Amino acid sequence: MSSAVATLNRLYAWKIRGVRWVEIIGVMLVAAMVFSVYLAKAAAARESARISDLERQISDNGQRVRLLRAEVARLEQPGRLEALSRGAGLGPVDVHRQATEASLSTLVAVSAPPPPAPVVAPPVEDAAPAVDPVAEPAR
């Protein structure tokens, strides 16, 4: 026990040019800590500035989005849309012309128009029209 105390006393009393090593090491540790704190603070300040910048951008974009949403809402006013629809001749679809997805198979198919008759190229000697189009009476 007494040898341990003696060792500690010796270490404590270890000096260079009249200055204890304990004090030199302590000052160096404090300097290292101050420097590291400075670095950490500087990095934090950079991050904080970047975060503030991003938040400002988010806020600006939010403002623009709000403005655009308000404009969209104004243009999509139900009364305005209905007036435009009525003006364009649109209206609610008659119930007889409505169908659900389930009833699609029961709908009567619209008869397809007959295929156009094949056009046969007239012989060269019959190319002249049978009736003079100029003579056709106007209808």
Next chain:
Amino acid sequence: MSVHDPFAAERPVAYGGRRYMPSWRWLAEAMWWVEHSFGRAHADARPEEDTRVRIFVILSLFSAVFVLLALGATHAALLTARGGVGSAVHPNAVVRADMVDRNGALLATNITHYGLYIDPAEVWDRKAAAAQIKRALPRVSMAKLNKVLNGDRRLLVINRLTPQEKVAVHGLALGGVAFEPEDVRVYPLGESARHVVGNVDTGGVGLSAAERAFNDEIRAAGARGETFQVSIDLRIQGILENELAAAATETKARGAVGIITDVQTGEVLGMASWPGSNSRNLASAATYEMGSVFKTFTVAAAIDTGRADMNTLLDASEAFQIGNRRITDFHATNKVLTLEEVYLHSSNIGTSRLSTEMGPRVMRDYFERFGLLSRAPFEIASETPIIPREWSDSTLASLSFGYGISITPLQMAAAMQALTNGGRYIPLTLRKGGRPDVQARQVISPETSLTMLDLMRRNVVRGSGGRAEAPGLRVGGKTGSANKSVNGRYSTAHAVGTFAAVFPADGPVNARRYQILVLIDEPQTYPRTGGFVAAPAVGRIADRIAPFLNVQRRADPYRTAVGDKIPAFEDLEGDGR
């Protein structure tokens, strides 16, 4: 203390020669002990040891503080909660949250506007500046502009400049012109839904309707950068407003009200009052005697108490006499009617007989439970109903067909909900999802509710509500027509036509179901009955909103899915009363 203490003689009872209160004496003595410890150590011949102790104590103190700081720094660096970095305020935070409908469509928002300030000391050519600003901003008052330009200090010229207006003025590059941002509540839908949304004052405090009712919640949501949802569906609201305006214009009415609700939750999906937002909201701020719609409540009470069923016979072959008062039917049938016929014929005699048989206690009890005797519990403040002071037989007869009691359309909508959702009275609400803090109260039994649903459907199929039919949507309802009291007398020139409807009327009591109420105040076209002025609007509204509510067109025992009759029923009277 050592007896050799050389300072003992100097040690004051009162430190520093002053007398202290006993409670301070211990502190004075402690300071004295510290200050004189070096001398004491010398006196004890231990000066070196004393210095070391002091150094050790100071070292220990500094080390402890240093370790604490190091631990704090480590904790802050490694264990800080996520989100602790950056500003405490949400980047999208606003004074008031955007108000949106149940699907997220915008109803009200906050937009940054700008106040235009001018410092005349920095303006070179004031006349030219005034002319340029007026050109860029035509709505600015020239008098105000000149007053500020010719003043001696910086003043506000105009506020609420839109971002576009700000750009226009900023583009003039004038000296002394500055802009200050201000948060302004904007209602992009204009007049649409304004009776529901309400408005705020310049300080951002809600003044009316939902803005006032949910003021604190809207502000809290704004601080979190979130939106605030209300129960209305803008698509349904738009249809209701358009059809209501069309009906009111067509009938040359003085006013009109429309309310659409989800009967199972009490949510208001649409609420409109015609004319527009500059007038009061007739749904909550006006009371009406609504006429025969009340027969629904009288019949429901009679069925629910077991006093009547659909086959009960009531004598309407002659007028019902109560004292000197003769109660007659609008179109007398002069025969004995079943309960169904009483309802479908809208017989005053039949319902008067029912009400007087039930008596004042039962009638009052049911009216109370339907919420007809007290102000509607709703987020928007509403008018108090005008109810009878005494409940004589004559009063009961009047009440049975909707006279002698004036209620708000909101009360009627809530009562009709209770009739058609299994008998539960659920207060109306503008809160999406319904009010979590309110327990529904049972008004009538689920069986009575089912009977009333069928009766209301039959009334549309073969009674007075035929014009409310929407193909395949199984609309049920009851018409109401009443003359208004003018200068203490009922005037036939001033009427109110109502139609209270529900769709789809079939299915179990807890099926998804919607209630539509349309009231036309003082229609000028003839006939003025609810079946003619209000029912057609209800039919059109149901037809148009059904796709948004996902109500499929289906056949029921009375009509096919496209509205064809099975078999052909007729309007018994054809009067739509």
